[in-house]
Amino acid sequence: DAGVIQSPRHEVTEMGQEVTLRCKPISGHDYLFWYRQTMMRGLELLIYFNNNVPIDDSGMPEDRFSAKMPNASFSTLKIQPSEPRDSAVYFCASSVLAYEQYFGPGTRLTVT
Amino acid sequence: AQSVTQLGSHVSVSEGALVLLRCNYSSSVPPYLFWYVQYPNQGLQLLLKYTSAATLVKGINGFEAEFKKSETSFHLTKPSAHMSDAAEYFCAPPDNAGNMLTFGGGTRLMVKP
Numbered sequence: 001d002a003g004v005i006q007s008p009r010h011e012v013t014e015m016g017q018e019v020t021l022r023c024k025p026i027s028g029h030d031y032l033f034w035y036r037q038t039m040m041r042g043l044e045l046l047i048y049f050n051n052n053v054p055i056d057d058s059g060m061p062e063d064r065f066s067a068k069m070p071n072a073s074f075s076t077l078k079i080q081p082s083e084p085r086d087s088a089v090y091f092c093a094s095s096v097l098a099y100e101q102y103f104g105p106g107t108r109l110t111v112t
Numbered sequence: 113a114q115s116v117t118q119l120g121s122h123v124s125v126s127e128g129a130l131v132l133l134r135c136n137y138s139s140s141v142p143p144y145l146f147w148y149v150q151y152p153n154q155g156l157q158l159l160l161k162y163t164s165a166a167t168l169v170k171g172i173n174g175f176e177a178e179f180k181k182s183e184t185s186f187h188l189t190k191p192s193a194h195m196s197d198a199a200e201y202f203c204a205p206p207d208n209a210g211n212m213l214t215f216g217g218g219t220r221l222m223v224k225p
Binding site: 004033042048056091093099100101102104105 | 202204
């Protein structure tokens with residue numbers, strides 16, 4: 001089992017640019033979660049999907065953030081336009097049951 | 113709503129000493145409880161889980177946790193710390209609906225040689 005795969009592992013971009021983070025969940029997992037981790041705010045749940053349908057996006061900070069899951073094996077988190085305060089590590093996690101989650105290695109985003 | 117308190121954002125122990133990381137949950141008895149570990153520059157990894165089948169749960173790397181209903185606690189312990197145990201540890205019960213995890217603030221464990 002390859003585990004949750006995220007790409008890219010590191011992303012450096014300039015303010016105002018569009019950023020797309022990608023996630024491939026573990027095969028057979030029905031739930032997919034996007035988290036953001038910063039020193040100041042800790043680990044925050046942004047959005048989660050069940051069977052490719054967004055269930056709760058109340059954690060998405062603002063309209064600049066959007067997430068999609070076009071099929072069971074792929075999800076994206078997009079930030080447009082990006083801002084320096086978006087700098088963080090973004091994690092994707094997947095699970096069969098919502099609460100036993102398996103995390104990817106994360107994408108470290110730096111917005112200058 | 114379910115929440116969790118991890119006492120001590122930083123814990124420092126000497127190599128070979130007992131590790132004790134505290135976690136208290138706030139609401140009704142959760143059906144499940146988890147401890148996750150995050151090593152530097154990595155994602156969170158499931159360390160162990162409580163599923164009501166047994167109050168003492170053994171996890172990976174020699175860690176264990178005991179569920180105590182009377183104390184609303186699920187503290188994580190390891191008899192002898194190794195340098196490789198230096199990481200951040202998160203206690204996580206499910207929310208009241210059982211749909212997602214409620215992560216604590218995390219405890220950073222430092223191990224001194």
